[in-house]
Amino acid sequence: MADSAVIVRGVGGHYTLHRHDPPFQGLAYLRGILRQEDIRPLVGDRVEYTSSQDPDIPFVVEKILPRKNVSVRPAVANIDSLIITVSIFEPRPDYLLIDRLIVYARKNHMEPLILITKMDLAKRRAAKRSSEQLLENYADAEAAIYEAGFGEADADLQRFKSHLAGKTVAFAGQSGVGKSTKLNEMFGELSETGAVSEKIGRGRHTTRETTLYPIEGGGYVADTPGFSVLNLADLDITWRDLREGYAEFEKASEPCRFEDCRHDGDMGCKIDEMTIHPERLARYRILLQETDF
């Protein structure tokens, strides 16, 4: 009889399995047949496992259950929400990256969420402008926006945490925006409960591997290596996927009626700066060039 669990970590062919209810955690290797089939198990995969004869690695993964979705960068399966993390200061927001991640999340049936960090630095004029510009750009993008920072500026973090309860969520965003820091602030107590065997890397330690941390009360959160390069064509995103990634186009009071319209300034197209924030529209048109099919 095989039980099921979730892969929360994979290093050198060894996988840590976890289940919330009934509680279970253990180390497993992969059944040979799965290795031959060249299936690469991912963190987030739901698997069936049995006991092994090996006391050091007491379990065997027998089967990988069907995936809801797979994110490539970070490599995680079955993500419910993608936390697009952006800081208002060092590094400054990479708007094209945010736009790409929203499209990517929509296409892969993940809920896009925007977490704005370093709000405590909003007393600097440039940082404050960044936070305003973010809110303006994404006001109608149908991605919930939360603001967090050190000290009093982290008012939203607990509200954000409740939003995530029971879900499998992954942080994405440039290196240095505070993904590991916010994860620690929200779920830091995890490392003390013994739910995970090691402490989540803090502050200046750059994250190198993707690990899933069980969240108290159900769900998982993935800390991931930071990344800043993401090309839409590499992610199999077509121009139609791109267009569908923009809630603004659908919500327009005067929607474009052309079925095959790229909203690229074509004759008769109703999409313009009144439909969507001008900067977001300009970037959409840049991203169209990335989807060359």
Ligand SMILES: Nc1nc2c(ncn2[C@@H]2O[C@H](COP(=O)(O)OP(=O)(O)OP(=O)(O)O)[C@@H](O)[C@H]2O)c(=O)[nH]1
């Ligand atoms: N002022 C301020 N600094 C922050 C905040 N959040 C994170 N930082 C700092 O930003 C730096 C980078 O934070 P990390 O959490 O390591 O960033 P990361 O996104 O995990 O980076 P990678 O793992 O490299 O992708 C650290 O020095 C943090 O202390 C914040 O809300 N306010």
Ligand SMILES: [Mg+2]
């Ligand atoms: Mg990190």
Ligand SMILES: [Zn+2]
């Ligand atoms: Zn159009």
